[in-house]
Amino acid sequence: MGQTVAVLHIDRITYQLHPLLDQTSIFSQLTTHEQDILWSKSNDLDFKPFQLAINDALYEITMGSTPSGNHFALFTAHEEKALRSLFEIEATMREQQMKLFELAKSRSITKESLKETIENACETIAQLIQVERVGIWLFNPSQTVLEAQTIYDARIPTHNFGQTVDELHYPTYFEAVQSARSLAIHDVKTDPRVAEMYPEYFESMGGIRSMLDAPIMLSSGIGGVLCCESLSKRVWTELDQTLVGTLADMVAFLYERIYRIEAEARIEELAYVDQLTGLPNQNAFEDTVSTHLAEQASGTFIYLVIDQFATIQEVLGFDGGDEVLQEIAHRLKMNFKEPNVVARLAMDHFVLYLQPQERLHFEEKFMEIKKPFHSKGQEVYVTYSYGRADYPIHGDNVKHCLQSAQIALSHGKKLGSQSIASIFNPFMKEQSADILHTEFNLRKGLDMNEFSLYYQPQVNSRTGIVEGFEALIRWHHPDKGIIPPFDFIHHAESTGLILPIGEWVIEQAFQQLEKWQSQGFSTCTISINISPRHFLHEKLLPYLKSCLETYDVQPHQFVIEITENVAMGDYLAAQTRIAELHELGFLISIDDFGTGFSAFIYLQHFSIDEIKIDRQFILDIETNKKSLGIVKTIVDLANLLELRVVVEGVETQQQLELLQAIGCKTIQGYYYARPLPTSEIEQWFEKRSSHS
Secondary structure, three states: OOOEEEEEEEEOOOOEEEEEEEOOOHHHHOOHHHHHHHHHHHOOOOOOOEEEEEOOEEEEEEEEEOOOOOEEEEEEEOOOOOHHHHHHHHHHHHHHHHHHHHHHHOOOOOHHHHHHHHHHHHHHHHHHHOOOEEEEEEEOOOOOEEEEEEEEEOOOOEEEOOOEEEOOOOHHHHHHHOOOOOEEEOOOOOOHHHHHHOOHHHHHOOOOOEEEEEEEEEOOEEEEEEEEEEOOOOOOOHHHHHHHHHHHHHHHHHHHHHHHHHHHHHHHHHHHEOOOOOOEOHHHHHHHHHHHHHHOOOEEEEEEEEOOHHHHHHHHHHHHHHHHHHHHHHHHHHHOOOOOEEEEEEOOEEEEEEOHHHHHHHHHHHHHHHOOEEEOOEEEOOOEEEEEEEEOOOOOOHHHHHHHHHHHHHHHHHHOOOOOEEEOOHHHHHHHHHHHHHHHHHHHHHHOOOEEEEEEEEEEOOOOOEEEEEEEEEEEEOOOEEEOHHHOHHHHHHHOOHHHHHHHHHHHHHHHHHHHHHOOOOOOEEEEEOOHHHHOOOOHHHHHHHHHHHOOOOHHHEEEEEEHHHHOOOHHHHHHHHHHHHHHOOEEEEEEEOOOOOHHHHHHHOOOOEEEEOHHHOOOOOOOHHHHHHHHHHHHHHHHOOOEEEEOOOOOHHHHHHHHHOOOOEEOOOOOOOOEEHHHHHHHHHHHHHHO
8 A cells, every 4th residue: 555645524514525634636636426435435334445546546545433423534545566566567568678679670570570579569468457458550641540450359369450440430539549648548438538439339349448548659650559448447557558658669669660671672662673564673774784794794785665655655545555564564574584684764665684695586585575465455566676785895884785775776766767676886876976966056056146047049040130039047166167057957956946046047037138128129038948847836927927027028028938748747737827827928938849749739738829849850950851841840830820930959051041941930059149148149249230
């Protein structure tokens, strides 16, 4: 027993209680129900001691009376466990703690090994605090459901798991368990914190009368609860709560450890495994193949892509596209087994490392990869392109060989779109470097105003009158000198710089037209080439309108030249854009007419003002009657359709005379003048005037 902490005088005359000694303020804590118990006990003649729980503390109460009839109640703090018992509890807890910590230190800890340990911990706590059921419950990520990891029932004894309770049915309990260091429920019938769980849950568990929960605190917050349930009504002591809380902390430490190991494993998986296909990713590929190269004198690298995968994905959808990638990954893995290495780098890009002896069988096995398969109810035929590099000829390490194989693929793709097989050659890398250098310099050249327009006259061969000029862009490279458009326009297309370059050309041409108009050349036109990408771009019309508003130029003085392939991407869009330009007053010319496959169809369906006969028909016109006949046919057709004709590439007097004989009037070529900078145009006019 402990010491007396309170003495109450029970005045049976006035029916009042008076504290004579109250070291812990017990009197103020007494409920009406507890006072009624004291009055009832004071009527017993034998005055047997009894226990009373007051505000979660247990007291032993001894009743007595004086000869004068006064009654007293002595409150003594109840010490439930003897000192010897406390030593035993401490030893048991220390032993349990050592088991948990030993497991936590192990790198091989798994959920399976954890299961046995927490089951043993539940058995220990059930024995220490004498309860029938002990369970470990964990929250789901949103903390709306608790799921039992193990529940030990000492009556049978057995362990079971998988039971759940959810916040939807027991919101008050969920709030209470997440806001208290421990949840001591002495009487489940009367405690409001578990009112929603009584009687349904407690009775279904065998008639639980008291419950003690301790939260399992993780670094991320409350991870769950250690729940002790008693079939008899219990007043949970501080010792009970301390024991359960201590064990809950031990369990939390263990779960924290396994979560960390799992997180590290997951991070490693993300770092080395492709999540869609399960193949190694680039990191794993480089690590594994580096080991192979350290042990072998040679090997082959294949950089493989799926042709037109974007189209496959458009037809089958993203899920179907994923299925295709997974099937291809499976086939690659099955046909090129270890010690070969297969990996997925990104989207539809795969890489293979082949052992020296495997190279001879690559094409044979690759045929298996190419076989059709079914996805989303459709038979799918897939073609592939790849680049190949050999170690150590094409690279001295994994990254260099991968880069060489990729360069080989890229170079091959420029020559064709599908089923490309290309082996690395050093000149490919030099060419790639030149292309990249050109693209970098293009951006710089645009910023540094290194471009200018040259103008080649278009002359009426009958009257000698200059009808217009074609504006031709030149790049004044600080190191390479003047670069013609053939050497850089396709780079401008691929980088998107064709749009700002095209707008620069348009504005320069407008400025020049305005200047010539002020000098009296008001009948001259300027023709400019617009790339297919720029021609269909949404910004072209607004930019042209802005230039018309800014410069004193009539739109019919401005001829927009397009090539026949401008409509290959979107026929209707090209037709609409030509109509829009006509509505603004601009003239449309087909450049390089006759070099494509659908030249005459464009004349049939597009509203064209002019055609320009390509120079390749003019080169041998003096010796090749077929070339002359083709040109005459085009001229006759143009006259029939009332189209203006400009012949390019005329260089000799004989060519000029032949063209004049078949009805060609407007001539452009070196016969009259090479493309000239604006500073030389005036001199050229003066020179022509002096000769006329």
